[in-house]
Amino acid sequence: MFSMEMMYIVLIVAGAILLLGLIMFIISKMKGGIKIELTNFNFSAGDTIEGKVILNLKKPVNAKTLNVGLVGEMKSTSYGSGHSSSRTQKVFEFSQPLDGKKEYQIGEKVYDFKMKVPQNVNTNHEGMIGNLVKSAQLLTGNMRNVKWYVKANLDITGFDISKKVQINIG
Numbered sequence: 001m002f003s004m005e006m007m008y009i010v011l012i013v014a015g016a017i018l019l020l021g022l023i024m025f026i027i028s029k030m031k032g033g034i035k036i037e038l039t040n041f042n043f044s045a046g047d048t049i050e051g052k053v054i055l056n057l058k059k060p061v062n063a064k065t066l067n068v069g070l071v072g073e074m075k076s077t078s079y080g081s082g083h084s085s086s087r088t089q090k091v092f093e094f095s096q097p098l099d100g101k102k103e104y105q106i107g108e109k110v111y112d113f114k115m116k117v118p119q120n121v122n123t124n125h126e127g128m129i130g131n132l133v134k135s136a137q138l139l140t141g142n143m144r145n146v147k148w149y150v151k152a153n154l155d156i157t158g159f160d161i162s163k164k165v166q167i168n169i170g
Contacts (some may be wrong), residue, residue, distance in 0.1 A: 032057035034163040036068075038109055042168045043117050044155055049167070052112045053098060053152040062103050064155040069095030072146045072165065084086045094118070095153075104154065157170045 038051040053068050072092030077084055098111040151164040 036165045045119050047117045050114050056108045061156050064101050065097050066099040066154050067095040068152045071149045071151050074146045
């Protein structure tokens with residue numbers, strides 16, 4: 001059992017983490033934001049994902065790169081000793097640059113993009129990705145599917161500006 005002092009420490013640490021997250025969110029929003037507009041949300045292996053990344057900055061920022069990509073994530077939950085814990089694991093990640101290292105100016109800029117869903121991305125979980133997914137599912141007892149996202153990221157020193165939109169690959 002936890003003592004009262006231990007409960008206070010846990011609450012203080014949790015509050016500090018929450019406050020830090022809120023501060024990071026506010027700082028990133030002060031710089032601006034990213035939107036992703038897609039022509040479709042349902043894809044199969046080999047399909048082309050088309051869309052726009054809309055970068056809207058409130059002040060100039062020096063950035064290393066602006067990327068768009070495809071990410072596959074699987075959330076797994078493990079149970080033991082009367083509690084559960086969950087973690088998110090990337091099972092696939094691909095990105096391509098839309099713009100390079102420079103000072104990005106105030107205002108809105110639209111970047112069109114196209115990228116193919118790789119042939120080896122299979123929701124039936126075959127191949128190397130399938131082996132990773134099946135191993136994680138066996139270890140955790142969790143049989144959830146991979147969630148797929150199109151993600152855009154402006155790589156800034158400090159806090160990046162990023163956005164992800166869930167899509168379906170089936």
